[in-house]
Amino acid sequence: MENLDTYCKNTWCPGCSNFAILQALKQAVISLSEKGISKENIALTTGIGCHAKIVDYLNLNSFYSLHGRPIATAEGIKLANPDLKVLTLSGDGDSYNEGISHLIYAAKRNIDITVLIHDNRLFALTTGQFTATSPKGLKGRSTPEGCLEEPFNPLELMLASNATFIARGYSAKIEELKNLIIQAIEHKGFSFVEILQPCISFFNSYQFYQERVYELEDHDFISREQALKKIREWNYNGEDVKIPLGIFYKIQKPTFNDTLLEKLNPSKRPKQVDFENVLNTHI
């Protein structure tokens, strides 16, 4: 087995759920390499936040990007070299708050990248403020009386944005999460995996999830109606309902990169361009 670790000292809080996500991702990469996808052909991007430190701990190609922008970075990588498997690791603050436009548009254009969202449902690295998926009333340093906004449901947003692969995993179920990551990467088109994770320092939702999560079974994931029904079972507030995990929606559509590039690999050289032909149109 290949060593995917780096020499970087890990600075996540002891017991952080990101360790589990790191574990699942490493196992997924190892499984993929057994299936012939070499680690050289994998490129990761991250934004800024606790989630993003993951690339410092992985001996893989990576671009540690700006807050909110790792999806845009990933799209650029995929278009430049369509042979690569490109994964974005992002957080709720990163891609549901700061960079939400890129998430929506990447789904809309069905570019063949995988987006994993480490959703701890608050800003952790900045010591605890509410994000797009924080439950209403969450007390943080910026909302001492409790946050005033309702959360949105990111899976519903992804369905509305025409994502072709929508799944939810949970950091405490590493094996299931690994399998979701593998399927997401193998999906041809835009794949989105929301990962529920407790934040042990600022919002420990471990017990809450343990009591509610269940795996989707006999779910018709090509049906938009069925997907929506399951997605809406839980609306990210604190109410007493079950939380489904697994693949909610999965369909096949032409990818943006294939359609835009046709067979072109833009970075392959040399290129022969007939300048005279174009210049003659200017006379």
Add this chain to the structure above:
Amino acid sequence: MSNDYSILIGGEAGQGSRKAGLIIAKLFNKLGYRIFIYDDYQSLIRGGHNFSQIRASEKEVLSHREKIDFLLALDENTIKKHKDNLDKEGVIIYNSDRIQSDQGIGMPIDKITKELGGIPIMANTALVAGFGKIVGIDWNVIEDVLKKEINKGIDLNLKIAKKAYQDTENRIKIEKIKQEPMPLVTGNEAIALGAVKAGLDMYFAYPMTPASGLLHYLARYQKDFKIAVCQLENEISVINTAIGSAYAGARAMVGTSGGGFALMTEALSLAAQSETPIVIVESQRPGPATGVPTYTGQADLLFSLFAGHGDFLRFVIAPGDADECFFWAGEILNLSWKYQTPSILLVDKQISESTFCLSRDVLDKVKYEPPLFWNGQGDYKRYKDTKDGISPLAFPGQENVVSKATSYEHDEFGITIEEDEQAIKVMQDKRLRKFQKMREEMEKLEAVKIYGNKNSDQAIIVWGSTKGPAKEVAEKLKIKMIQIVVIQPFPEKQIKEALKGVNKIISIETNALGQMEKVLNCYGIKPDNRILKYDSRPFLPEEIEEELNKIL
């Protein structure tokens, strides 16, 4: 006197005066004239007042001028707005079906168009053909150009043109010049061509005047150029996607104007920190904020020089005509990759959307220059600490490569460092050495150009689009003109050399604060006078001459 004609064609938006202007320019191009076209329009789709002003001259011209020899009017407003600039021997040619005029030549172009079954926009074809007859251009030249320029309904257009040609009386005979026609390109098109020649792979943009022409042109020819062209959701996505592409080994360029560039500045800083090569074309229009979207100005100079948080150097290069756009677009792409740095090609509406002759000599001066690639020895380190600060490049997908790029301060491998202050300084020192190499590189470039009377003790200093009109005046008044082309790293030595023997310096630019003058001041160069224009319109040679006559 040499042959030098100025033709203005105008009408409402939607009447096709711009296309008609280009056709007129191509007629003169075929007759061996050198061309400049100024296009003037507002942000609206119908109505308003649009015009194209074509200058056709025996000699190279880089600016339109005030006086008009032929005023071609598709609507009455065109005559009203421009007849004061008509030369005393100038001729008005107008649509007599719509316009009452007590002078000039009226053509019943609506009637001709209607009789032959044409649609209203074809009136401009009739006007162009009638004009061609008045100035004695052979029918076959007109036919050739129309066939090339009009894709839809060419047979009907030709019928209308022929009828207008036959019904109009010839007045004068424009002389043919013994020169080959040249490709007519806008500044935007020249930038596109130059970048492609230097190996451009991808172009990303969000529509914004006056840079959109670059997006449209590259999109139209993307298959010929073997590149990918992509419009994205906003300028933030544009630059971050381009940075991703460059990290994966593709030469990427983006284009925008001031407002879009403002949105890109965080990622500009990312490109510097992650040492990712990226070219930003910033085509200025007057600000602040939305400003005057379809007009021109040079008020983003200081912004371009200083945009982005943190300590870093970037190339800022301001070409002043199409040849320079072609050359420097290629050069700046190669430089960006050589030094793994963000760069800004700074133009404005007057350069981007005006049409120039492109010299074929410049084509051979630009080629793809490979950057420093990793030799495959040992472990790959994206930020290897080298003597000159330039770390060899390798890309994801390459065998034995783990390439880690980052926005954080980092070690050689690309791992975040926060605790080790010494390592943090090592990496900034590596980049400082690279900046020093960039400065040395600049000294080898023709960063400063001199025109006019090189021995004069009076010099005007210009940059970007002000070159065109100012050059004409410098040559006429026999004074020295210094054009600053590379603005960062600043070519202090070259400018000081150019200023030897000069005892009066006049700075000329189209902004309100005298931004280049402020840059010059930083290097102890103090212009004695300044000529500033900030009414959103470009300088005309006549205006510069008048102002200089007050000073000199």
